[in-house]
Amino acid sequence: MLRLKGRAMSFRCRRSGHFAPSRPVSIAEFSASVRVLREVRDSSAVLLPCAPASVAVARHRLTADLLAAGIFDAAISDAALVVSELLSNAIMHAHPLPGSRLQVTWMVDGGSIEVTVSDGGSHTRPRLRHASASTLGGRGLGIVEHLSRTWGIRADDLGLTVWAVLPATPVACGNA
Numbered sequence: 001m002l003r004l005k006g007r008a009m010s011f012r013c014r015r016s017g018h019f020a021p022s023r024p025v026s027i028a029e030f031s032a033s034v035r036v037l038r039e040v041r042d043s044s045a046v047l048l049p050c051a052p053a054s055v056a057v058a059r060h061r062l063t064a065d066l067l068a069a070g071i072f073d074a075a076i077s078d079a080a081l082v083v084s085e086l087l088s089n090a091i092m093h094a095h096p097l098p099g100s101r102l103q104v105t106w107m108v109d110g111g112s113i114e115v116t117v118s119d120g121g122s123h124t125r126p127r128l129r130h131a132s133a134s135t136l137g138g139r140g141l142g143i144v145e146h147l148s149r150t151w152g153i154r155a156d157d158l159g160l161t162v163w164a165v166l167p168a169t170p171v172a173c174g175n176a
Contacts, residue, residue: 043107048087050096050119055087058104062115069108072169078147079106079113082164085140086117089162095120097158112149113168121159 048054
C-alpha cells in the first residue's frame, strides 16, 4: 500500500502479478509509484568466473532483477543481449580482475537501465567495428550501440569497464 496525495493505492496486479495501480491514476502518479517500488532493489552486482558459462548466469540474474523491478519484457531482452555481448567480449579479449573474476552490474534509474562489465583490461581497447557480411565476428559493439541510448568505456587502476545505458519501460497491468 502506498499513499499518494492522501489516497491509498495497491500496486500488485491480480491477473499478471506485475505492479500497477488499483484505480485510474494520472501518468505522473503512476510514474511516481513505480519509482518508489524500484527503490527496494534498484541495482545489483555479481562477480563471475572468467568463463563462457558466466554469460548465461549474468543474463539469468539480470532478467530476474528487472522482472522484479517491473520492467517491460522488450527492455529486459535488450539489456540481457547487451550484457551478453559485453561479457562475451571481456571473456574473449581481456584479462580478468583479481581472483580470475569479471564484474557485471546493472541499475534501474527512472526510465533507464545502466549495465556495466568490468575486467582487468587488455592490450587493446574495445572499439566499434563495421564487419563485412562474410566476417564471423565483430558485431557485438554494433549491437550494443544499436540497442543503447549511449555506451562508453572507462579505465581505472584495476582495469576497464564498458557500460551502456538502455531505455527501461515499466510494465502496466494490462501489458503482461
